Amino acid sequence: MFKRLADAGSAVAITVDGKPVAARAGDTVAAALIAAGIDHCRTTPVTGAPRAPYCLMGVCFECLVTVDGVGSRQGCLVPVREGMKVETQLGRREAGR
């Protein structure tokens, strides 16, 4: 869906559901996900429908993911960090994480 312009920033290694993803400095989690071509980042708590980042500006809450063990983070507002563990969020969040 998206490709990077040649002059994008330096590499930042994160994992998404345990698989390595090459993010770049300046990426938000949501941007890293769409750059990596990941289809969806969560399923809804109502019907389980798949969803992906939609507005990338903090408004729609479609990019909710688990970041370093904390659920329901807005991926488009969280900058990536070396070693960050991102997990797709399936249905309702589990209390305690």
Add this chain to the structure above:
Amino acid sequence: MVAEYDVAVVGGGLVGVATAWGLAREGCRVVVLDEGDRAVRASRGNFALVWVQSKGLGLAPYAGWTIRSSNAWGGFSDLLKQETGLDVSFQRPGGFHLCLSEKELEARANILKRLHNQPGIVDYKTEILDHDQVKKMLPDIGREVVGGSFCPLDGHVNSLRLFRTLHTAINARGVTYLPSHRVDNIVKEGGEFRLTTEHGEIRAAKVALAAGNANMRLAPMVGLEAPMKPERGQIVVTERLRPFMNHPVVTLRQTDEGTVMIGDSKEESVDPSGLTVGVSATEAERAVRQFPLLANVNVVRTWSAIRVMTQDGFPIYDESPTHPGAFTVCCHSGVTLAANHALIIAPMIARGSLDKSLVAPFSARRFHVQEAG
């Protein structure tokens, strides 16, 4: 002259629509007169418990009345489901009151003791449990929970869905629902009630006042009274979570949709738009102490609502001595008592008189008896 309606129900909240549905089931032609979208509306802000424990301290018959409704609730929700296809998710797994200090637990035990010692009280089945006993039933409680009280009769429901379901049910039964019809005046003329609203006059043979705190203003128009003492409560609600608790707590419950409601504050304010952050903070702090796994959960909304509260906290059911056909249906616990309102009070109103053997203790005349005493 024949009135347009058999009964005009004033108020489109839970008490009003439960009564209207009950009246429609009795074959009455019913109109519900409601306020607009921004009405002060406890039915949109309540905590959705069908609650028994601690009801009735100071008026023993209230305990029996509450248990009666709690017992009728299952059948009531089945009837609603048959008529509308909507499931209000009534559950009655028993509920808790949790205490965060020995002092709180002692105070709790005291209240229950005073309640039980009243003459004529029904058996409540409420017991005091220590931390370990509570933990068996609520495994995620925090260490600070020293214990609590448990009542197997307590339950909860999805009250917003109940609200929608009752509206759907009255709609299906042909009840006329008129929003933005705040009632300004009521007179009885030519054997019928004439209710003045911004959008014209409504005529009905009987009138049931179910307007919450506004009953205080309306009741004197038909020779009744409803002394009220509104108060503000605040609720904090979280995002949807996977199920983690099987019993509601009086201050914290997980809805069937997964959200966690946290509440039960009490402030002397009638401004529904105000929200005291420190009150929400206290509710949040206690919730995290009760269930530490909630610490990182997102709060998606807080709100305040004005409780419908009579001056002594107990319901008022009355029929007018001076304006026959006028009734008050007025109480705080519009969810818990919905079954009684639909299945007991409404048929009485349809018949034209209240059954004293059931509701005499709830007449507003009690306020004068106390004054005289």
Add this chain to the structure above:
Amino acid sequence: MTAASDLASSYDLVIVGGGPAGLAAAALAARAGVSTVLFDENPGVGGQIYRAITSTPVKDRAILGEDYWDGAALAADAKASGALIVNGATVWSLDREKIVGVSVGGKARMIAAKRVIIATGSQERPFPIPGWTLPGVMTAGGAQTALKAQGLVTQGRTVMAGSGPLLWLLAAQTLRAGGKIDAILDTTPRRNWAMAMFHLPDFMLSPYFAKGLSLLREVRAKVPVHRADTIEAVGKDKLTEVVFANGSVERRLPADLLLLHQGVVPNVNLANAAGVAHTWNDRQLCFVPVLDADFGSSVPGIAVAGDGAGIAGGTAAAERGRIAAIAAVRALRPEATLPDTQAIRQKLQREEMGRAFLDWLNRPADAFRRPEGETLACRCEEVTAKQVRDTARMGCEGPNQMKAFLRCGMGPCQGRLCGLTVTELIAAERGTSPEQVGYYRLRPPVKPITLAELASLPISEAERKAVER
């Protein structure tokens, strides 16, 4: 990096939002000697129009265009002004007493302000078509953000759809960056020209006229443009094709990415929760705050500047921010030397000149604002247009009762993606106006905070007693 604990307990002026309005306001107020803090939830300042202005990896200035780079001076000026600028700071509460609830790095604080300028800008108007929740469907603004902030450009089979200047700008920027666009579906209703024509003379005098024409030419030379009066995103778990029709002729385009846009509307959540009165703007088809000439709202001491005050674009937003800041400085520090307000107002007037034409021309069609059937009105709680319409017909006459009945607006986005749709659907079903119907009554937190953050806030004895009884 400023942490929550670094913040003072009070500031003379709190500005919410680091777009053009917020940056311009912060620079002016700080230079006039007012203690000023600007909170912005993004990793860097610039807002959406100047997104990532200090960090963008897009070095070829031609790609984003010169208008984008105007933001650099604004950001630099604000930084040099002495205003405290805090990024990664989410403002989740504001009340009539001007107490600001803000979270930074997972820690919440309550900050007292003497004056507040809400500069939270705009968001894209909801575009509720069948399939708009499918992965592979995004907003054009989202794609533009990815381009500005991360240098991401569309690839694969890409369709853009909608109306309004941003759609064409994104198309041009995408093409300049080497991206491919398979088709643009233009949803601008033809009859809009009738109203827009009245305002064409003004528009021709505005700076947008020449820019707009050249942008259209640039895009149309390279991308097929189709008219569409219905659009559907189709796919099982992700987008596979876009189905559109112009009149009775239906066409199908295989697609990996559909970018939707039909204009922007004020982001009203914070102002609404603070109790600021709003009114329906029928030209822009959205709620806007009721404001005085200095952008002061109905709540004393709270101003709303920038596109949050009604859509006028980025350059106008900066001027509006300056006017609001001047009013704040006058109230806080009457002795301060201030720039010439008249000159700023004149500039603002020039900027706003072409707006009526753009608004009337790009007014989205009814069908794209008032969906039918199983199309989701509320994405979060998955409430369909049919449910909203049926419930309105049953007697539900307002969005707050609708929310109670159907849960629309109760999800994490708190009505941002369904509010206007629900209001317009109710108005349509009940034969009344959106002004009459009104909007959701919003409550804090307007952005989610954790229970632990809420629990950490100061509690008075009376507040504790209200709960512990």
